[in-house]
Amino acid sequence: MSADVTRVVVIGAGGHARVAIEALADSGFEVVGCVSGDGGGVPGLPCPVLGRDTEVAALAAAHGATGVFVAVGHNRTRQRLQTAAEAAGLVPVNAISRFAMVSPSARVGRGVLVAAGAVVNAMAQVGDGAILNTRCSIDHDGVVGSFAHVSVGVATGGAVTVGDRALVGLGSVVLPGRTVGADATVGGGAVVVEDVAPGATVVGVPARRTR
Missing domain, CATH: 2.160.10.10 (Hexapeptide repeat proteins)
Known part of the structure; x- marks a missing residue:
């Protein structure tokens, strides 16, 4: 587990996010919720969809999360989102x-x-x-x-x-x-x-x- 990070917000709310959330739990993190491009998510997510990914820093802070995981399959999009989340002060786990x-x-x-x-x-x-x-x-x-x-x-x-x-x-x-x-x-x-x-x-x- 990353030092001092226990609560995480996930960027992405599709099937790949479901896989990532289970692996995050295995790694000892508490996932407070997901965000996505349109604020929606697929059925069966084990956590709430908190809003849009453009609001990830504020939503993470509101839920006491300092960590982030980008659960998006497209490689360039994942890179862009992780880079932006880091720039906003979140720690990739x-x-x-x-x-x-x-x-x-x-x-x-x-x-x-x-x-x-x-x-x-x-x-x-x-x-x-x-x-x-x-x-x-x-x-x-x-x-x-x-x-x-x-x-x-x-x-x-x-x-x-x-x-x-x-x-x-x-x-x-x-x-x-x-x-x-x-x-x-x-x-x-x-x-x-x-x-x-x-x-x-x-x-x-x-x-x-x-x-």
Whole structure:
């Protein structure tokens, strides 16, 4: 748990927020509520929707929260919202499921989700605002950039680098030592056998560039 932070407001009020809220509880935080772009939320949220995300600092203060977690799937939007929340004085915290495994030698930034079944292995590094989704694995010496999203069931070999804001799609595989460049997209189920250029989209087995 982040020092001196016990109460947290979540930015985002969709299905991803439900996952994050459970992981935040596992990490020892009290979630006072959510905010969203339009002030609404999906059914089944375990906390109230307090208002719009433009009011997050005031709403957090009104509920005694000093921490924030951005539960938004779109990478650039998540980066923008976390940067703005920090500028407003809120502290990004990590949401780590009790069913995840994070090596004691790994380094994890701020505002990171490590979902149930995810594995972060020895000497791995995870940047701020990254999403490590359900059952993904970051093997030894891997690097996940800030605000990247490693999707459900992704397997990365040792010493893989995933660049800032990159999206590695559901169930894909990245072979050891390969790099997925910043802002690149790896399609679901792809097998990455060569480096992926920044901003590129690759799909298939083996993964081939489509743009």
